[in-house]
Amino acid sequence: MTISVIDSASATASILDAAPEARADLVRKMWAPMAGMYHFIPGGIDMATVHRQNFGFDWEDSSATLRDGLAALVAADAWTRIANALDMGAAAVESADPAVRVPDLKVLLVLGDHTNGHFLDEIQGLSGFGGIGGYITLTVWPTARVLDRLEAIAVHELHHNVRYAAGGVVWDPAIVTVGEHVVSEGLADTFATELFGDAGYTHFVAEATRADNDVLAKVATGLDVTGMQNFAAWVLGDSTARLFGGAPVGLPTGAGYAAGTRLVDAYLHATGTSAAQSVRTPSSDILREALPRLGLTPPGRA
Structure with missing residues (x-):
């Protein structure tokens, strides 16, 4: 089993530093490793659209708020913590049920859209998806509560991934x-x-x-x-x-x-x-x- 947590910190910084007309393509590049999630869609899907549908940050936003949000995730060592939590979760599942093998995973942590009221207020800065085998996406806004829960958020999605990829439950x-x-x-x-x-x-x-x-x-x-x-x-x-x-x-x-x-x-x-x-x-x-x-x-x- 290999867990690959994509370096979306560097990718996001590059998007925010880029000229406005170049940002959408850089968003697509950041999401490109996750394209296999949509193998069932004929002709594929625009990954910039996927970014927006997942409450991803507005790449046209030029305010300092996005940079502050990214800095908060970096300061919290979010990518390392998520990788370590997924390793722990995988070990726990395989120990509890030796017949299960956690699939190789690609994991994308995305800075969320702080201007979206539903995302920020109703679901409190969290949108995760782990229901397609081999892929986990986590879109977050780094509130204190989200940062405190990063590990738990990650293993929640891991359980979904194992259930529908290696657990034999068909969705x-x-x-x-x-x-x-x-x-x-x-x-x-x-x-x-x-x-x-x-x-x-x-x-x-x-x-x-x-x-x-x-x-x-x-x-x-x-x-x-x-x-x-x-x-x-x-x-x-x-x-x-x-x-x-x-x-x-x-x-x-x-x-x-x-x-x-x-x-x-x-x-x-x-x-x-x-x-x-x-x-x-x-x-x-x-x-x-x-x-x-x-x-x-x-x-x-x-």
């Missing part, structure tokens, strides 16, 4: 359910807590949301929902659903994460296992065990 867009997405977020957060304590919990999920039985019950009614265009509301909440043109369902930000951690916790307590050991466990098994323990009806039962 089929045609049939995948909200239940799978919710369980995967719960497993990833819980895995991060196994390594880094309470810092493992995704920070844009309010404590009140985590403890809200009504939120849990509402998410449980949507576990059988399919169609990935519908997932944002059930997992990330109504605000994100509206941003991407989806229909709200009456849930706060991070509701699916909150429900997922409670479902996973119930399953792990019942089975005496860990999130590291459960990276390959089908969501149906977890829900079948967890829902009744939480006083909820399993999917498919009247």
Whole structure:
């Protein structure tokens, strides 16, 4: 296994130093190692568009704020910390389940767009993606909370990557359910807590949301929902659903994460296992065990 954390610090500095007309191509160059994530798109995709879709910084912004943000990540030794955390996480998964081998990884840390209100305020400077085998992207704005959680953020995405690359769990867009997405977020957060304590919990999920039985019950009614265009509301909440043109369902930000951690916790307590050991466990098994323990009806039962 090889984990390659791309030197996006130097790449970002070069973008900010470049003439305005040259910056978009430099953004594409920074993202080029991640192009394999989009192998399924005929003709590929413009990686500058991917940058914007992932809440990446506005390369047309000439304010000092971006340079300050980059300097904060450099001062925090973010790239080294992420690499070390991924090494630790990989070792933990492979030790817990010897049948699993973590894939080679390319990892891109991106400075986020501090002018985007949803990114900065609603999801509090964090957008990560690790669901395609061999690739992890982390877009962050270096608030104190984000900097404190860098390791946990990284291993959260690692758990997703292993689950869908080496864990044998198939994410089929045609049939995948909200239940799978919710369980995967719960497993990833819980895995991060196994390594880094309470810092493992995704920070844009309010404590009140985590403890809200009504939120849990509402998410449980949507576990059988399919169609990935519908997932944002059930997992990330109504605000994100509206941003991407989806229909709200009456849930706060991070509701699916909150429900997922409670479902996973119930399953792990019942089975005496860990999130590291459960990276390959089908969501149906977890829900079948967890829902009744939480006083909820399993999917498919009247």
